[in-house]
Amino acid sequence: MSSDEGLHNAHRLATLLSGGIRGGGYYPPGHPASRQPFIEMAQLASLLHREEGEIRVAVVDGVLAVGEHLFFAPTPPLQELCRRLEEKELLGINIKKGVSADDLTVLAKLLGQPGGGAEQLREGLKEASVATIEVREEETLSQTYAEAVGAIAEIFNEIGNGRIPNSRKMITVVTSLAATAVKEPATLIGLTMIKQYDNYTFQHSVNVGVLAMAISASMGLSPHEVEVAGMAGFLHDVGKTGINKMILNKPGKLSNEEFREMQRHSELGAEIVRQMEGVPEQVAEGVLGHHVRHDRTGYPEWARPLPLGVASAIVAVADCYDATTTLRAYQPPLAPKQAVERIRSMTGTGLDPEIVDRFLELTGKFPTGSLVRLDSNEIAVVMTPSREERGASVVKVLIDSDGKPLADPLVKNLALTGESVVDLVDPLLKGIDVSAYF
Numbered sequence: 001m002s003s004d005e006g007l008h009n010a011h012r013l014a015t016l017l018s019g020g021i022r023g024g025g026y027y028p029p030g031h032p033a034s035r036q037p038f039i040e041m042a043q044l045a046s047l048l049h050r051e052e053g054e055i056r057v058a059v060v061d062g063v064l065a066v067g068e069h070l071f072f073a074p075t076p077p078l079q080e081l082c083r084r085l086e087e088k089e090l091l092g093i094n095i096k097k098g099v100s101a102d103d104l105t106v107l108a109k110l111l112g113q114p115g116g117g118a119e120q121l122r123e124g125l126k127e128a129s130v131a132t133i134e135v136r137e138e139e140t141l142s143q144t145y146a147e148a149v150g151a152i153a154e155i156f157n158e159i160g161n162g163r164i165p166n167s168r169k170m171i172t173v174v175t176s177l178a179a180t181a182v183k184e185p186a187t188l189i190g191l192t193m194i195k196q197y198d199n200y201t202f203q204h205s206v207n208v209g210v211l212a213m214a215i216s217a218s219m220g221l222s223p224h225e226v227e228v229a230g231m232a233g234f235l236h237d238v239g240k241t242g243i244n245k246m247i248l249n250k251p252g253k254l255s256n257e258e259f260r261e262m263q264r265h266s267e268l269g270a271e272i273v274r275q276m277e278g279v280p281e282q283v284a285e286g287v288l289g290h291h292v293r294h295d296r297t298g299y300p301e302w303a304r305p306l307p308l309g310v311a312s313a314i315v316a317v318a319d320c321y322d323a324t325t326t327l328r329a330y331q332p333p334l335a336p337k338q339a340v341e342r343i344r345s346m347t348g349t350g351l352d353p354e355i356v357d358r359f360l361e362l363t364g365k366f367p368t369g370s371l372v373r374l375d376s377n378e379i380a381v382v383m384t385p386s387r388e389e390r391g392a393s394v395v396k397v398l399i400d401s402d403g404k405p406l407a408d409p410l411v412k413n414l415a416l417t418g419e420s421v422v423d424l425v426d427p428l429l430k431g432i433d434v435s436a437y438f
């Protein structure tokens with residue numbers, strides 16, 4: 001199915017659901033006029049299930065998401081659906097494989113009832129024995145990530161419009177991501193594999209923040225320090241809003257003068273961050289120092305002798321890792337493993353060895369997002385790395401041992417199957433977009 005077709009199907013499904021919710025009051029259950037749209041919905045759902053195992057329907061910041069499709073300017077029926085979901089304060093609904101017209105009828109009826117919240121909806125589905133529709137309890141990590149990108153985009157825009165940016169949304173997102181970082185730092189690294197190249201600056205900012213939180217959490221820093229590192233990462237390049245666009249977007253090498261102009265982004269950024277409400281002073285320090293190298297070269301020159309906090313050194317490692325794993329006009333992306341090698345080569349000069357050590361511990365031999373060959377000859381992407389001989393802990397198998405691509409990737413725990421990683425595989429050679437699996 002082409003993604004256009006998917007988009008169309010998602011739109012139609014949401015429109016029918018919206019209509020079903022409104023029509024719920026007019027026809028008795030089982031009436032032929034009320035049944036037809038639900039039959040079509042079930043068919044659309046099964047088409048969409050070919051793209052993804054389950055279809056998530058959710059509203060994030062006024063944007064309706066149906067599976068992987070986003071509707072930024074919803075039509076009136078879609079707006080109506082958003083309103084219903086928001087009214088019930090639902091984080092979202094998951095529609096699983098095998099959903100029937102009857103299941104969807106129950107859903108529409110429950111959504112059409114006034115009042116009630118997630119708990120009531122869940123009860124109603126359970127009572128009607130609907131097992132294919134799930135009310136989402138918690139926001140998924142990738143949703144939080146998307147919100148982070150939105151928050152950063154807003155901050156950049158506000159600065160562009162000459163305003164002091166509001167930090168509220170960013171702080172909410174940082175708090176939630178920091179909590180995950182403390183529990184399972186390696187998971188966060190997987191998030192940074194999601195790369196869409198059209199908004200590089202925002203995504204890079206979020207990735208650096210996410211990586212900084214993973215690193216600081218695995219260093220055993222306090223939750224507050226993890227949040228500081230996260231915010232410093234999110235905002236590290238915010239000063240670029242004050243740099244001439246011609247220089248910023250110049251694909252070739254910068255002249256000395258242009259380079260000096262570009263270097264101002266650290267101190268400009270620190271000045272902006274100092275004005276943001278609720279953002280601790282250490283965040284501004286982290287931003288100021290993110291290009292001061294471990295050997296105290298780097299810029300701004302006047303900041304070299306300052307006692308810069310640990311956040312700037314952490315952000316420097318995160319910045320280096322994300323920049324090297326991203327495709328850019330003038331440089332092909334490096335595989336996670338090669339990016340790790342590059343970081344290793346900068347240890348002691350550009351980067352703090354202790355922080356690099358922690359980072360390498362976190363990434364293991366085959367970092368999250370690496371495409372690898374197992375000793376069973378299967379091709380898989382690393383989800384959870386491991387420091388053990390086996391090379392990875394959890395992987396998703398994409399190609400079986402006969403070289404056949406799997407329709408549904410198979411999640412494997414290598415400790416249980418006894419398999420090991422043999423080698424890295426070049427995703428470009430296999431035509432695989434690794435980021436699609438996170």
Ligand SMILES: [Fe+2]
Nearest residue numbers: 236237290291
């Ligand atoms: Fe920078």
Ligand SMILES: [Fe+2]
Nearest residue numbers: 204236237319
């Ligand atoms: Fe950067």
